[in-house]
Amino acid sequence: MNTTELKGKWNQIKGNAKQQYGITFNDDESFSEGKYDEMIGQIQEKTGKAKNAIKEEIASW
Numbered sequence: 001m002n003t004t005e006l007k008g009k010w011n012q013i014k015g016n017a018k019q020q021y022g023i024t025f026n027d028d029e030s031f032s033e034g035k036y037d038e039m040i041g042q043i044q045e046k047t048g049k050a051k052n053a054i055k056e057e058i059a060s061w
Contacts, residue, residue, distance in 0.1 A: 002048065004044060004045075004048045004049070004050065005044075005045050005048065007041075007044060007051065008040075008041045008042065008043070008044030008045030008046075009041065009045060010041070011037050011038070011040050011041030011044060011051065012037075012038050012041035012042060012045070013041075014034075014037050014041070015033075015034045015035065015036070015037030015038030015039070015040075015041060016034065016038060017034070018030050018031070018033050018034030018037060019031050019034035019035060019038070020034075021034070022034060040054055040055065
């Protein structure tokens with residue numbers, strides 16, 4: 001496992017934490033950010049791309 005995959009897993013964990021915060025405090029924005037972070041982490045883990053590269057690619061859609 002390389003560092004990009006580890007960073008991807010970390011982003012997934014961070015995203016899950018934000019989602020739980022959003023659920024607990026009824027904060028839709030935090031929940032949405034958590035889902036986004038989780039998605040970025042999953043893509044990062046599978047492709048090995050950097051987080052910024054993934055964000056730029058998604059923004060171009």
